[in-house]
Amino acid sequence: MKILSVFGTRPEAIKMAPVIRELCKHHEITSLVCVTAQHREMLDQVLALFDIVPDYDLNIMRPGQTPNQVVSRVIAELEPLLIDLCPDWILIQGDTTTVMAAAIAARHLKIKVGHVEAGLRTGDMDNPFPEEMNRIIADAISDLHFVPTMRSRDNLFREGISDEKIIVTGNTVVDALLTTADLPWSPAVDHPLFDVINHKLPASKLILVTVHRRENFGAPLQDICSALKEIARQSAEPLHFVIPVHLNPNVHNLVHGMLGNFPNFSLVPPLDYLSLINLMKRSVLILTDSGGIQEEAPSLGVPVLVLRKVTERPEGVEAGTVRVIGTDPQKIVDQTLCLLTDTSAYQAMAQAANPYGDGHAAERIIARLLQEADHE
Numbered sequence: 001m002k003i004l005s006v007f008g009t010r011p012e013a014i015k016m017a018p019v020i021r022e023l024c025k026h027h028e029i030t031s032l033v034c035v036t037a038q039h040r041e042m043l044d045q046v047l048a049l050f051d052i053v054p055d056y057d058l059n060i061m062r063p064g065q066t067p068n069q070v071v072s073r074v075i076a077e078l079e080p081l082l083i084d085l086c087p088d089w090i091l092i093q094g095d096t097t098t099v100m101a102a103a104i105a106a107r108h109l110k111i112k113v114g115h116v117e118a119g120l121r122t123g124d125m126d127n128p129f130p131e132e133m134n135r136i137i138a139d140a141i142s143d144l145h146f147v148p149t150m151r152s153r154d155n156l157f158r159e160g161i162s163d164e165k166i167i168v169t170g171n172t173v174v175d176a177l178l179t180t181a182d183l184p185w186s187p188a189v190d191h192p193l194f195d196v197i198n199h200k201l202p203a204s205k206l207i208l209v210t211v212h213r214r215e216n217f218g219a220p221l222q223d224i225c226s227a228l229k230e231i232a233r234q235s236a237e238p239l240h241f242v243i244p245v246h247l248n249p250n251v252h253n254l255v256h257g258m259l260g261n262f263p264n265f266s267l268v269p270p271l272d273y274l275s276l277i278n279l280m281k282r283s284v285l286i287l288t289d290s291g292g293i294q295e296e297a298p299s300l301g302v303p304v305l306v307l308r309k310v311t312e313r314p315e316g317v318e319a320g321t322v323r324v325i326g327t328d329p330q331k332i333v334d335q336t337l338c339l340l341t342d343t344s345a346y347q348a349m350a351q352a353a354n355p356y357g358d359g360h361a362a363e364r365i366i367a368r369l370l371q372e373a374d375h376e
Contacts, residue, residue, distance in 0.1 A: 001373045002030040004087040008038030008098030011292050013046035016093050018175035018362035036098045037061050045272040067097050074101035095135035103138040118145035119152030120312035127310050146365050149315050169364040170357025173295045178359045185278045192268035204240035205284045212246040213289040220327040225258040227332035242266045294322050295356045303349035320352040
């Protein structure tokens with residue numbers, strides 16, 4: 001059985017790394033990897049960490065490209081490769097434009113599609129945008145749906161997906177996290193976190209902030225930055241904020257313009273995955289609009305405040321590991337200071353169990369693919 005894993009961004013690479021590792025354990029599977037490089041630098045960091053050498057690199061990244069341009073480039077570059085390789089399956093992960101475009105390209109050629117992390121929904125096409133649309137399209141045309149939770153399974157079942165095509169696996173991000181969190185790590189003198197780890201943290205509590213969602217560009221991001229400054233001003237104890245600043249100019253320019261001159265803010269370049277995990281481990285609290293961090297932080301016992309209107313990962317809200325607070329400045333300030341001062345509220349979030357899996361999701365995915373091969 002020949003399986004081609006296709007991904008293009010850092011989050012996809014992190015969540016596909018355990019799957020690729022598991023694929024390579026089975027002699028009856030020919031495992032091939034194609035990256036689109038929808039993100040270039042951040043993708044390459046993860047490939048290096050997990051020792052993944054792509055068999056094919058489409059290298060589609062262009063400055064300022066639109067989602068439509070990404071779609072057209074992925075399909076145009078991927079189609080001849082699929083025709084040449086003729087894989088039995090392609091595996092895609094999540095909700096990026098690469099995922100949606102790769103699913104379409106494969107479906108046009110009648111190649112089977114397995115969707116890792118299928119079934120997540122907010123019910124709002126504009127939040128997150130265009131990720132909600134991407135995942136719905138990919139789910140609609142996939143042959144197997146590897147869902148992280150029963151709620152994701154129920155979402156697909158309501159949309160008419162046959163239950164026999166849905167496999168509840170847990171989320172592969174937990175697999176990746178558990179194999180990475182205990183690796184040795186110490187930032188070198190020239191590492192962007194050297195000063196934070198060695199000089200800032202002994203005297204201050206660390207708050208990690210990550211913002212990159214398209215729907216937060218402009219006024220919402222301004223509100224977030226204003227709230228962070230107010231939290232620093234009102235806090236009774238010293239805080240240090242670390243913000244790995246996304247490379248997109250809509251994020252980079254605004255964040256540096258509003259927060260770049262404050263000594264208790266460290267604005268650092270995007271971090272490699274191992275560094276980010278270690279930063280999360282040292283954080284007292286995380287404010288984020290990321291989806292993956294909502295799944296990772298609970299395994300590290302770190303509460304998460306989600307800077308979005310809605311989340312496609314409500315399991316964390318129900319389990320008590322995350323709160324969705326939006327981008328209203330006063331709400332961000334109030335919720336953050338509440339957790340920093342209310343020990344019982346903080347511990348309730350920090351000690352809640354991670355609802356996203358046990359670290360064996362990749363094994364379940366490969367077992368089902370092997371089962372499919374046996375039935376052919």
